[in-house]
Amino acid sequence: MRPGRALSTPSFFIDIDGVLYGGSAPVSKGPGVLAYLRSRGFPFLLVTNTSRMSASDIQEKLADLGYQVSADEILPVSLAAVEYLTHKFDAARCFLIGDDSLAGLLEENGHTVSRKEEPADAVVIGQSFWADFGEIDIAQRLALQGTEVIALHRDATWPDGDVIRIGLGPIVAAIESVIDGAVTVIGKPQRAFFDAALSRTGFARADTVMIGDSIASDIDGAINAGLRSLLVRTGNSAKESVPAGCDDALDSIADLPHWCNTQFPE
Structure with missing residues (x-):
């Protein structure tokens, strides 16, 4: 992790498409990552710019791919847009x-x-x-x-x-x-989207890590919103270099447990 204030108990915003799955297949060993985070008591929210599915639709797709997650743990940009229009x-x-x-x-x-x-x-x-x-x-x-x-x-x-x-x-x-x-x-990389996610979850801004595969949407957005960030080299960023300000890079979300064990040993 880049030099800076050490995190206490981390919270995670996790992008979905290109991070947890690609097309119709889960990332190898990906489903076990969410179970690991639960076992460590590290809270998370799945955040996505996908506008073609509701939270329930995404939950069902993830369940078919082996991920155990509730619709309440998913914030799609479509829901954020509805909330904006209603307000x-x-x-x-x-x-x-x-x-x-x-x-x-x-x-x-x-x-x-x-x-x-x-x-x-x-x-x-x-x-x-x-x-x-x-x-x-x-x-x-x-x-x-x-x-x-x-x-x-x-x-x-x-x-x-x-x-x-x-x-x-x-x-x-x-x-x-x-x-x-x-x-x-409405969606990433807009600061308002991250602010809405923080408000929804109660996560502390300084202790929240955004995990994503898009430098423009996930990493730059997180940095501008005052969050920490982890780039995963699947999806959009397979060949991208780590941008300035990004905390670290992983080959895959499957590497997150090892990263957490190194940063936050039990």
């Missing part, structure tokens, strides 16, 4: 670029969803394999009329097994290039 608008009229799972989550929490060009309180941009130019065109026209544009994240890419898929970053950049103002981004 700001109570019941928002949303023009949505995103899949049906995000639409369902919005509607379950009192918001209305449209995919047509009509008056809206917010344009909400989530991950979708089927986003097209027409939807982006409607989004920018609504933005030019003063509608707030809310993107669940602005990651350029995301790992899907051995495939790197395009993220929301290019869509956000396209809209920002034609509107007078910035898009509101």
Whole structure:
């Protein structure tokens, strides 16, 4: 670990896609890591920019891969976006670029969803394999009329097994290039996302370690939010060097127990 104040009892924010699993397979020996953290009394919250699944959906997928975790231990960016909309608008009229799972989550929490060009309180941009130019065109026209544009994240890419898929970053950049103002981004690396996670858990900022595979979203975001950070060399960062300010790097999440035993011997 880089020089600095020693942690007392650590808490962990753990990214999911590219860290706990890749595509349809768990990281080797990954499921045992969460059991290890429980055995040591080290609390954790799984945090993800994935916008295509709810916490329950993610919990079910992780269970199928051998991970024992509850939905309450998962904070997806989709839920953070819903909380933002509820706080700001109570019941928002949303023009949505995103899949049906995000639409369902919005509607379950009192918001209305449209995919047509009509008056809206917010344009909400989530991950979708089927986003097209027409939807982006409607989004920018609504933005030019003063509608707030809310993107669940602005990651350029995301790992899907051995495939790197395009993220929301290019869509956000396209809209920002034609509107007078910035898009509101909810997920990592935004400090507000980490603040919301700290508030939800009660973790101490100075004792919380963010574990992730994305330097831009996970590591830089954690550093800017005043957290410690561990880069794992799976997913997005397999060939990346350790950035300045990052505490340490692991080849895989499976190496976390050894790291903890070294840093926090029993």
